[in-house]
Amino acid sequence: MNLFNIISELEKVDPEIMDRLSHRRSALSALGSLGKKMALAAAPIAIGSAFNKAVGQNTLNTANEVLNYALLLEYLEEDFYAQALAAPTLAANLTSGSAARGAIQTIKNHETAHVNLLKAALGTNANPRPASFDFGNAFLTYPTFLTFAQAFEDTGVRAYKGQATKIQSANQPAILQTALQIHSVEARHAAHIRYMRRGAAAGGQSNIMPWVVGKEANGAPDAVYGAGNPAATFPAEDNITQATLTLTTGLGATYTAADVSAAFDEGLDNTTVTTIARSVVTF
Amino acid sequence: MSDSVVTKFLTRSLHRRSFFRIGGAVAAATTLTLAGCGDDPVAPTGSSVLSLGQADAGLLNYIYVLEQLEAAFYQQVLAAAPADMSTEDKDLLTQIYQHEVVHRELLLQALSVAGAGVLSNLEFTFASLSLSSRSGVLTAARMFEDLIVAAYNGAAPLFADGTYLLLLGKIVSVEARHAALMHDLLQPGSFADNSVVEASGTFAGLERTLTVAEVITELNKYLVIKVSADNLPTA
Incomplete structure (x- = not known):
C-alpha cells in the first residue's frame, strides 16, 4: 500500500487529519523534528488504528445523548415485538398461550419497561418516539422474524456495552448501574431468541448457540457481528485477543478460537449500531 | 471512548502507546509470564480466612474467585455427568465450561499485571448440592450463573479504574447468556x-x-x- 497516497486522500476528506493525528498520538508529537508524513511512513502498522482513533465513532458526548440513543434502540425493539405479536403471518407460531408467544411477550414487556426507565431518566430531554418503524420483510415467516430478533438483541448487547466506559467517564454511576442491569437482560433475550431458532418450528438450526461463536451471523446482517470503529476498541465478534493477549495460545494452554470468541461479547460504537439499524429498518 | 481501555489495561506498566503498541504487546506478554512466576500469596487475615485484598485488585480477585467457582463446578459435573443428561446437554455445558476456564485464566493474568496477590487454585466443595440428576445439575448451574451475573453487575461500578469496565462488560453478557440457557433447559421460557x-x-x-x-x-x-471481602470497596 502507498501510505503517502492514503494520507493525501485522507487530507482531502478531512483537512485537519494531520493535526488530529498529531494531537491524539503522543508518539507522533514525540517525533516532532521528523516530518509527520515520514513518521507515519515509518509506522505503517499504526496508521490504521491511529486514524480510527482520531475519528472515533462514538459520537455521543453527554449522558443525555447516550440515554437518548439507548431510548431509540429500545423504541425500535419494543415496536418490533409489538408488530410481531400482531402480525397475521406469525399467528400460527405465536398462538395464544404458547411458549413462543409467552417468550416474545416477556421480551416485549422488558423493552417497554426499558423505554419507560430511559424516559424517566431523561425527563423532558427524552426524544419522542419515531412516527413509525418499517421492518420490511421481517415478519414474512417465523424463521425470518427470529433472524431479525437475533440481530436486534445481539446488536443491543453490543450497543450498551459500547457506551459503558462513556457513561462511567461522564461520572454517572447511577446511569451506569442501570445500563448494566439492562445490558444483561438484553443478553438473556439474545440467548433465548437463539435458543428458539434451534427449535423445530424455526427450522431446527442446532448449529446456532445461545452465545456468539466467531462472527457467524446465522442469517442476520454480517455487520451485527463485524468490527466497529475504532476496531481496536470494538473488534468483530470473532476476536480472540483480550487485553493484548491472544487467548487461544497465550493462557498457558490451547483453547479453540470458537470457545475463546464465544467467551466474550464485543462492544460497538453508536455510529456503527445506527448504521446497522438503518440498514434493516426505516424510521 | 478515546483510548483502547483493554490495551491500556495490560500495558499500563509499560507506559507505551501509539505505534509502539505492537512491540508493547509482546513485552507485556513476557512481563505477564514472568509476573505469574513471582506472585506472593495473599496473606490470610485470620487463622482460616483468606482476604480478597482491597481496591481494584481486590475486586478483580473477587471476580476471579467466582470464575474459579464456575469452572470447578462444571469440571466436576462433566467428569461424572448424570445418566439422564443428553449428549446435547453435555455439549452445551462443555462449551460453557471452556468459556469459564478462559475467563478464569485471563483474570489470573490481569491480577498479575495489577500487581495483586492472587487467590489461585482455591478448593471448592459441592457436596451440599444434588448433582446426581440432570435437574439437580441444571438447577445448581442456573443458581451459579444467576449469581455471577448479579455479582458482576453489582461490582462493575465499584472499580476505580475504568479500564476494567469494558472487559468485565464483555464477560458479563456471556454469563447472562449461560444463565438464560440454564433457565430454558430447566423450564422453557x-x-x-x-x-x-x-x-x-x-x-x-x-x-x-x-x-x-x-x-x-x-x-x-x-x-x-x-x-473475606472486608477490605473491598462497597460504593
Missing part, C-alpha cells in the same frame, strides 16, 4: 423470569444485582477455605 429480572414497579425490566457481601455469603458455602 424462563430465561429472564421474575426471579432475576424485575417484572413490575420502578425497576421493571432491570436485572437484580447483589452486593459483594451478599455474593460472598453464597460463595463461602462452596469454598473449603473461606474468603
